[in-house]
Amino acid sequence: MAYAALVSLAQLLDQILDHDEHTNYFLQQIKSLHQNTLSLLNFLDDYPGEAALPEVRITTAANQSEDTIERHISDQILSLQNSESSDLYWLKLYGSLRESMEEIDSILKEVNQVKSSSSASKEHSSGSFSPRLAPKRKNDTVVVGLDEDAMKLKGRLCGEFKNLQTIPIVGMGGVGKTTLARYVYDDPLIVHHFDVRVWVTISLNYSIRQILLDLVSFIGVSNKELHKFDTDALLVAYVYKYLKRRRYLIVMDDLWNTNVFDDVRMIFPDDSNGSRIVVTTRQLDVASYADPSGRFHRVELMNMDQSWNLLREKVFANREHCPPELEQIGKLIVENCRGLPLAIVVIAGVLREANQTQDTWRNIARNVKGAFDGSDEQFMEILSLSYTYLPHCLRPCFLYMGGFPEDHEISASKVIKLWAAEGFVKPNGSKNQEEVAEEYLEDLAKRSLVLVVKKRFNGRIKAVKIHDLLRDLCLRKAREENFLHVINEFSVDSLKVIEKSRRLSIFSYILGGFPEVDCSRIHSLLLFQHEALHSWRSFSLLRVVDALSVILDFYPDDIFELFHLRYLAFTFDYTDKRHHYEIPKSFSKLENLRTLIIRQFNGFYGFRTTCCMPFEIWRMTQLRHLILLDGFLPDPCSETCLETLALENLQTLSNIQEEWSKYCLNNLVHLHKLEELKFHAMPHDYHRSDLSRNLVFPLTMKKLTLSGCNLPWESMTIVGSLPNLEVLKLKKGAFRGLKWETTEGEFCRLKVLVMDRTDPRIWITESSHFPTLEVLVLRKCYTLSEIPYSICEIQTLEQIKVDCCNSSIGESAKRIQEEVQSFGNELEVLTITSQLEPALDTGMDFFKS
Structure with missing residues (x-):
């Protein structure tokens, strides 16, 4: 993978060269390596189809150079040799790099010969193509050849059969089964006809518990409430009871085994409400088993x-x-x-x-x-x-x-x-x-x-x-190019793969812990199965650790020794009943970290803990994205003056949860590059302080999500005055009060406004108060009586979406649509009317909000 290796090496060389302005012979040689790397990259961009390019040699040489540099840096840090002269530093680095530098120089000479002898150019017509990026299109969804199938399927789904029906869709791989199912699943007629729609994908490595968790996620149970369901039986009972009273549509996508059908089918109740189960499968025997009458829908090849x-x-x-x-x-x-x-x-x-x-x-x-x-x-x-x-x-x-x-x-x-x-x-x-x-x-x-x-x-x-x-x-191409390896089970062969891999994705539980093999080449670990990894020290060159999908049963203290780490996401199970857990100060050693995601899993113990970041996090200059799912930052004023802080590149701060008295939100104004904030307050904090007195946001803010803040609507001017705000999401309990009256001159760049379980009884506004609004979403607004009629005069408005609100809101949305269309403009109005009781709180899941 020559391009990836060269880009990565070029960026690393950029970083180390920026740290030293001293000039000597050895530093000039490193600069020459940097220039040669850029020259090879330019060739790849200019001649994307050139078959004579020695990609394997380029990849090997670039990777070796990168590993050598990073090991050199790690050795310098571990041995604390920071006092040596600059000349000596570059001499050692040059000596280590000399072989790979000579190889890259040799490759570049060959490439230049190819370039000079080739008659091709960027616009050559020998069957190549231009490496331009695709232009953006507003709507690229095209379903051709499936219209007749879709009509038949919708007819069966909405047909007169009152008892539960199973409708298999069968066909070979790539013929369009899932496309057809998804097209029908999202059709407005189907959305309106069924009270509940659930899409479940059945993978080869499916687990019944994961399917159950997917189901309760659709229903509206938050992650924070899962401790109520400490057995699969309780999950089954909850899903069964919830669906029993409703007309539901379940899509079981990519079903491959009749036994799996039995396992999943037992979750859903038989009823007389006209509910349907749709099954997509490549296996004819599965289709016949799901509907013994043979009334399955076969998707054929196109004419x-x-x-x-x-x-x-x-x-x-x-x-x-x-x-x-x-x-x-x-x-x-x-x-x-x-x-x-x-x-x-x-x-x-x-x-x-x-x-x-x-x-x-x-x-x-x-x-x-x-x-x-x-x-x-x-x-x-x-x-x-x-x-x-x-x-x-x-x-x-x-x-x-x-x-x-x-x-x-x-x-x-x-x-x-x-x-x-x-x-x-x-x-x-x-x-x-x-x-x-x-x-x-x-x-x-x-x-x-x-x-x-x-x-x-x-x-x-x-x-x-x-x-x-x-x-x-x-997967096939990644193995061929030694770019990435997936491990589904551990064996002698998988151990050999680990020793030569730069990127590993692990789907298998490692019995007895990670094997003692050479992990010095591994730069990335993607973990999707419970991982017994008790030491990280051997992974000295790791850049990426994504363990958010698993639950670590220990706190990985030594992970903070991975100096080159740029992306860290993990979930750990902390069962101590203390209210807070403090992340170690050694965390600040991760000087290159750009993204940090920490989730605390509280198990099924019924109590809650949150993790507190150390004060040292404010000194992390490279951190761009901080996502704490149940956590909070320390008050910087408790240690030093704000002028000395260095979270100067932070762009995303998500899901900070804590009592207002423990975290001073006025400090946010000092995050001069912050563009996105998701803030969720704990309900028990409502009565403890007046947040509006010290709430200040940086002017760079583009996207803001608030929940549980319980602010008076009069405080909305703090938000409305943000000059760059484009997306505003007001979730459960964000604001309180009977009336929201907007003010002229605010929300000057707002494009998207979402009100989700945060609604006044009366909303008074003018079109000029939202001059650039494109999308308005009202979800579960049970007290708001109507959408202000003046909304129809907003020239930029493209869509209004009403989901599970009072019928009067849907009616006012339709009136606005008719008025806009009478002006000759287009406005899409999507209304989903439901008589269901309000769903359970879904919390503040970062990847779902």
């Missing part, structure tokens, strides 16, 4: 017309027609895809980003024909073309997706931070690593290599999944 329409829609969505000179070649391409929608969609992603010339399309058509030799083999070779035609900058991002479990819903925010921490995302002009990484994710979605499953209110991606066949492709 030629459907295939061509799908390709054309995906490639030319913003244009009326395919250019005539490309139509014949395009039809030849879809013919070679043999009617498989996944293959067509993936190849469409390649064509959309390629040069729109006959030569380019002919070359892709030849590759498609050669890849599909008539054998089934899950058409892996045709999917491989999507990787072959990817720009180098997107390849590591795509392969990284294979490190997540099958059917795993991947948070966009999380994977973006991981890509940046890994070091293979290069800043671009005024855009930082994470902004570029977000563009990369959008581009993978446009190429249909990841599936967008959730979007934010502003249209940006919130969560994605990857098709299991594309995930198989990721």
Whole structure:
């Protein structure tokens, strides 16, 4: 993986060269290595399809250089040799790097020869493509060839059968079963028809408990209330009782075994309300077992017309027609895809980003024909073309997706931070690593290599999944290039993998603890199974530790010795009944840490503890994102003056929970780069202090989520006066009072306003008070009587969403829509009316809010 290795090395060299302005021979040699690294990167960007490039040699040399530098830095820190001269420091580093530097220099000479002898250029027409990022489109959802299937399925779901019906959808891999199910599941008619809709994905490594936890999450039970359900039986009873009274739709996606169907099916009650279970499966025996009557829905391969329409829609969505000179070649391409929608969609992603010339399309058509030799083999070779035609900058991002479990819903925010921490995302002009990484994710979605499953209110991606066949492709390519290895079970072979790996994703419980093998090459650990890792000292070069999905039964003190760590996320089980647990001061040794996520798991003991960060955290200069799920910061004034603090790069602060008397919110104003804050107050703090007297936010704030603050609506002017605020989410108990009256000149840049279980009885406002508002969301607002009519005059308004509110709010939303449309403007109004009682508090889950 040459590109990822070079970008990572270049960034590391940037850092160390910035720390020393001294000039000597050895430092100049290190600068020469930096320049050679950038030259190789530029070649990859300019000649993405060059077959003569020695990628394996580049990757090996760059990785060796990077490891040598990081070991040198670690040795310097551990041996406390900070007093040695600058000349001696660079001499030692140069001596260690000399071999790999000579290799990179040799490679660069070969590459320059290739460059000078090649007749290709950025716009060469030899069947290559331009490595541009995909343009953003407002709506890229196209379901072609499934319209008739969707109509039939909706008819069965809303049909006259009153008893519980199971509807299997059967078909081969990649034929569109999940796409069809999801399309129907999200249809407004289906949303309105069923009281409860639940989507459950059944992976090969499924556990009944995880499915139960997914179910109660849909129902509305918060993580903080799970201690009530200390057995699976209690979870089953709760789900059963909740669904028994309602008309429900359950989708069991990717079911592969009749025994699994029995295990999951027993959770759902038989009733007479017209409830439905939809099962998607590749196995005909599973479909027949789920519905012995044989009334399952078979999704067939597409015919030629459907295939061509799908390709054309995906490639030319913003244009009326395919250019005539490309139509014949395009039809030849879809013919070679043999009617498989996944293959067509993936190849469409390649064509959309390629040069729109006959030569380019002919070359892709030849590759498609050669890849599909008539054998089934899950058409892996045709999917491989999507990787072959990817720009180098997107390849590591795509392969990284294979490190997540099958059917795993991947948070966009999380994977973006991981890509940046890994070091293979290069800043671009005024855009930082994470902004570029977000563009990369959008581009993978446009190429249909990841599936967008959730979007934010502003249209940006919130969560994605990857098709299991594309995930198989990721894993195969990642193994071939020694980029990432997934361990499903531990064996002699897996021990050999560990010793040569730079990135490990572990899905298996390690009986007896992590094996005593050479872990010195490992830079990243993604842990998805309970992990008995009792020592971190051997992982001296770790950059990424993601253990949020598991529960560590100890506190990892020695993890703070990992100097190169950039991303740390973990959940630990602290069973001491003290109210707080203090993170050790040694935490401040993690000088390179950019993202920290800590979650305290309280088990099933019924008491609550929170973790308190040490004062030293204020001195961490590189920290960008601090997400404390049950935790709080110390008051900096208790130790030193605020002028000496160094949390100068903090952009995200999430879910701080504590009594106002223990944490002074007026200190937030000193976080000069803070853009996102999620703040949740404990209910028992309502009566203890007046928060509004010392509540101050930095002017850089762009996204603010408040919950439990119990502020008077008159204090909203503190929020409304923020000049850069774009997203405001008011959740349960954020504000209190009968009337919210807005003021002229506030919310000057607000685009999204969400009111979730925080509603006055009366809301008085003018359109000029929200001059840039695009999305208004009202969820579970039971006391608000109506939406102010003046909202219809906001020129930028695009969507109003009403979810489980009084019927009068939905009616006022419809009136506003009619008024807006009478002006000739478009306004989307989504109303979900429910007579259900208010759901349980879902808390402040960072990745769900």
